[in-house]
Amino acid sequence: MTANTQPVKKDSILILDIDGTLTDSIAMHQEALLGAMQTLMLEHLNTDWGSYPHHTDTGIFAHAMKEHGRTGISPDQMASFERDLGSRFSVLLAERGLREITGARTFVKAMETTRWGVVFATGGIRSVSRQKLHAVAIDFVEEALLTSSEHAARDDLVKAARVRAMHLYDMDKPRAVVSVGDGLWDMRVASALGLGFVGIGSPDSASGRALRTQGATVVDDLGDVIRCLESS
Template sequence: MKKENLIVFDIDDTLTKSEHQHQKAYVQAMKSFGITKINQDWKSYKNMTDSYILKKNYETNFKKKFSFSFIPAFEEKMTTFLREMPKTKEINGARNSVDFFMKETDYAICFATGSLLQPALLKLEQAGINFVPNLVETSNNLFTREEIVHAAIQKAKSYFQVKEFKNIISVGDGIWDARTAKNLGVHFLGIGNKNVSDFKEEGIQSHIEDWTKFNFEKVKKELEIT
């Protein structure tokens, strides 16, 4: 089926039950490199991405400019810590929903996450989510969510050979996901109840508790997609 539209998936707590493990491994990795003074008020950061938060804490602790060249070693250490934790599980219904979009709709899929790449791939693999690595965009070389989602969309255009998607729906569990979608002018579907009050304040049009509650026709109606 020709793909004319696009779904952009966040990963942590959107497709995988992994935010807690992710944050724990992330902090452990920072400490292992001597970054011990860590601001863990994640919502206080301008950009909710692993690379940006690492940059801010790196510069606070070491009093020198951060370089992306630090990412590979940090990413390897963080992934090692993640592997030592219980395996990541899917958000209820996530696997079936991803397969639904790919097999039964004209919506292409891609993944845009503030996570670093190797941890992101590990979480998707452990949760049994069907994905193409080339369609996963992360924060390894980018600091902002807008850059990440935009890059994921460009990857999807290239992979599915689509010049422009008619409709793009971004799916995420965080207020930063909703604001990123708004900034990029794409539709947004909120998932999970953790940030539902923030979603309401942002005036989002469509929200589901988890993927078992997903009704695509209802979502399209709420988002006014014909």
Template sequence: MDLLIFDIDGTLIHSHEDEVTCFVKAYTQVMGKSDINTDLQSYEHVTDTGIAKECIFKQFMREATEDELLAIEENFLTLFDQSLSINPPKVIKGIHDLLASLSNQENLCLAIATGSYYRSALLKLNHAALGLAHLPLSSCDDHIARIEIMKHANNRAKDHYAIDNFRSITYVGDGPWDIQACAKLDWNFIGIASNYSALQLKTWGAKSVINDYQQPLGSFLELILNK
């Protein structure tokens, strides 16, 4: 059996224009400061929890408390849910048909790994009507570091599908942090040129890059099997 793990933002759906705004507002409501760096590449851990912790450490020169992190998360979820209700996320072209086709592949298992909060991930999937809540999903609730989230997704998938080990693992993502993690894990990587160009993703080390999921199923399966 082969395992295919999807990221969410920029991979299953286009990154939502209001997510950063909601996060900054939630952080400001709790911490009283709004000067947050919105350049994701500047953070050690590009995950919701990682960003919140790093912002607090840099601004207050101390570690974040669990109460602060929970308050930021709760405020963010309230704001973001309201935003998604008005402006649902837009899916990457072709993903509905691809997921329907992949579900019929007997030797392929699916999972999700995201740097988002777990409840935020579910909000996005539900508002996008992707119907993937049944899949094993790992998030920054499981670990602050993306590579550990991805490892957790693999382990959760093994438990979910009752498999000791997968023949191959492919991660579909859209950022340099995804490429770096896959290189360290020795996983196959498929880049989605949504937030970054195909050229930029290849410059960062991606060998397989697509713009969306409108190509024939056979072509996509070849990328998974790294043929």
């Protein structure tokens, strides 16, 4: 299957986060990231990942290195970091397996027969993001996956996802663009770029409460996203 051979003409874009939105992978990813960052031997490593200017793997790596006087990161250094992170995540995945967020695979599959063209935009690196989607059997094409391996800043990542979707689904001017995610950064980027946003999070989860406090539309079941999209 390719993204531009869909049975239904696509006129709108759906940008999907992965961690916490499609896969229950946040804790596993953060464990792998911590291990990869600790090998850098940075004396005062800030492990509050959410406090970094760019909440992405490569954004965190670059900022932490700069804060410790290690500027001018080479492609080889970045590649080494990504290999280490990918390897650590692979080990954890093999040990523990990975669950989808309830209904994720069915939801993504259902989008194939709608007017919504799906792309994935995630703060994880490409190798790890591939592993997550494969682990829960979510079908995707490489061109529809945008990661921090290509864009360290989340706003650049989401902007690139929009442009990629327009190309993949042959849209001159999308009727609507909606981002779906579980974090405040997902909501803030969507707002800054003038996109629609639907949050994922149960009423008793910290992320769900935070999004609701900020006035976001939040659902605790991916099936409910479809009803939100119908009004877009």
